[in-house]
Amino acid sequence: MGEQRQRYNEEFKRQTVKYIQEQTKSVADVCVELNIPKSTVNQWIAKYREFDQEPLAAPEKVRELQQQLKEQEKANKLKEREIEDLQEELAILKKALHIFSKEPN
The missing domain is CATH 1.20.5 (Single alpha-helices involved in coiled-coils or other helix-helix interfaces)
Structure with a gap:
C-alpha cells in the first residue's frame, strides 16, 4: 500500500518557518536538513511567515x-x-x- 503521510502540528510548522527566516541557508537546504518536502515548507512559509523575524x-x-x-x-x-x-x-x-x-x- 501507499506510504503514510507525515503530519506536523502547528507549533512545529511555525518554528520551522521561524528557523528558515533566521538562517542564511536556502529553503532547499533546510528542507533536506529536516527531511521535509520543499513544497510543504513553501506552503508553511506562505501561511506563517512573519516579516519581523527577517533581517532588515x-x-x-x-x-x-x-x-x-x-x-x-x-x-x-x-x-x-x-x-x-x-x-x-x-x-x-x-x-x-x-x-x-x-x-x-
Whole structure:
C-alpha cells in the first residue's frame, strides 16, 4: 500500500518557518536538513511567515539597491536635461512662429 503521510502540528510548522527566516541557508537546504518536502515548507512559509523575524538588510542587498539608485538618478538627470532642451526648443519655435506669422507692413 501507499506510504503514510507525515503530519506536523502547528507549533512545529511555525518554528520551522521561524528557523528558515533566521538562517542564511536556502529553503532547499533546510528542507533536506529536516527531511521535509520543499513544497510543504513553501506552503508553511506562505501561511506563517512573519516579516519581523527577517533581517532588515543584508550588505549585498544594500549595495545592489544603492547601485540601482545611482543608475536611476543618472537616468533621471539625463531625462531632465532632455526635457530642458525640448522646452528651450519649444520656446524658440514659439518665438519664430510669432515672428513669421505677423503680417508684413
